[in-house]
Amino acid sequence: MTTKLLSEDQRDCLQEIANVAMGQSADRLARLLDVFVVLSIPTVGILTPSDIAMTLQSLQSDDDSTNSLTGVCQGFIGGGIAGEALLIFNGTNYQDLAELLRYQHNRDIQNELLMDTTNVLGGACLHSLARQLDTQFSLGPPTLLGGSSDPTSNLQKRKVRWSEALVIEINYSIEHHRVNCDLLLVISENCIDGLLEKLDYLLE
Template sequence: MFSVLVCDDSSVARKQVAKCLPQDWHVSVHFAKHGREALNQLDQGKGDLLLLDLNMPILDGYETLQAINDLNLNTKVIVISGDIQPEANERVRKLGAIDFIKKPVNGEILRETLVKHNLMAGEENQEIEPESLDQDIRDCYQEITNIAMGRAGDHLARIMDVFVKLPIPNVNLIEVSELHMMLSDIETHERVTAVCQGFLGAGVSGEALCILSDSSFSDVARILKVTEEVDDQIQLEMVMDAASILIGTCLTALGEQMDLHFSQGHPVVLGQHQSVNDLIALNKVKWRRTLAIEISYGLEGYNVHCDLILLFTEESMTTMNSKLAHLLEDD
C-alpha cells in the first residue's frame, strides 16, 4: 500500500494535514515529530510521500531534505510550511522537494498538488496510524504562531531583500520573573532598544514587545543603504520600522486564524541602549502573569537579531482558547 509520512513538530499540524488528505485515497498514514524521526521511518519503508514542515527541533526541514539526498532515500517530498518567503520555496526545490504548500494546509490545494504529481490512486479511505487525541492547547498557540511568524518573515524579507531565518516559536504561560528566561539568545551584557505596542480585540488584549540588539544597527543600516551617520534617532526609526512590520503582520495573521480583529495602539519606546534585565525591571508591574509568545528573527549573512514577544493577559486566554477549540475537534 502507498504510504504517506507527515512530519511536523506540532501535533495539531500533523492532525490537520492528515484530515486534509483526500478521503478517496487508499494510503497508510504515519507521523514524525522531527526530521530525525522521519528519516528513521523512511529507512523502514514508511513514506513513499513525505509531507514535511520546515521549522522543527532536532532536524529541521532543510536538513531533512539534505539527508534524504545524502542517504539516497526513495521518497517524494512536498513541503508544507508557514515560511512563505520566495527563497524558502526556491531552496527546498533545489534540495529536491517536488512542491511547496503554505500553511494552514487547504484540502483542495493538497488534492490538486497530489494530482499534479500523479500521486493519487483514487480508491478507498486512508488508514491512519493512531495519533494521540489528548491535544495540548499550547500546541495550538504554537501552530498559529508558526503561520503568523512565516507571514511576518516573508513581509520583512521582501522589504529588505534578505533571507529571514525563522525559529521555532516559544509559547509559555509565565510570571514576569520568568520573562528574562525567554531572552536567553541575548547575552546579558547586550544592549538593546525596545518598542512596545498595545493591542485589543474582542475579549483579548495584550502588548507586543519588539527588541533589537544594538549590535544589529550597523548591518541594518547597510541593508537599507543608509548613508548618513547612524545616530540614536536613526536607530530608533529602524526599531520602529521593524516593530511596525513584525507586530502588524503577526497580529493580522493571528487574528485571521482566530476570527478576531486587533486594533493597535501607538508604539511606545520602552528603552534605548538598555540591558535586557533593566528593561524587564522597569516594566515588571505592567506585565505580571501573561501568555507569552516569543519569536527570534535573524537575517542570514548579517549580524542582526530581533526578538518579537507577544504578551496576552491571562484573562484573554478564555476567549482565545474558545477560538482555537476547532483545531482540536475531529471532522
C-alpha cells in the first residue's frame, strides 16, 4: 500500500468522514434488527487491484474453510466521484442472518439476504458520505460477486481500467451473532483528484 497521494490532513479528514458514515449505517442496521453492531476504525489507503485481491484473501479465516467469502458489488457516481462499494461477507452464519431479517432460511434466499444487507449498510454509508462531501451519489444495481467462485477470483478476472484506487475499508460485526462483513469503498484513480478537492474545501 502507498499513500503518496494523500496528505496527513486529507487522510484524517477522510477517515473522520468515513467514521461518521460508518456510524450512521451501523445505527440503521442496529435499529432494523434490534442488535448491537460492533465497528472498527476505518482504514484509508491507495491500493492496486492486486492489493485489493490480497485484502480479500486476508479476510478468509484459515481455520474456517466451510465459510467462503461472498460479496455484493454496487457502483456509485456523483459530483465527479465514481467507484464501487464491495460488501464482503466472511465467516457469516446465514441462518443467523435470516433470523435477524425474519426470513425463513433456505439456500435459495441467501442471495436475497446479501442484497438486503447491502441495501441497508452500503446505501446508508454511501448516502452519508455524499452528504458530508456536499454532493449526491447515484447508485447502480447491486450485483453478486462470486457465484461458483469466490469474490477474490472474481475480482482478479475482472477487467479494470485503473492501476490503483483509493480504498476505504470498514468492518461490521453483530454482537452475539455470527454475522461479519467488510465494506470496501473503491474510488478509481481518475476520480481521486476530485475527492481530494472536496476534502481540501472542507479543511479550509
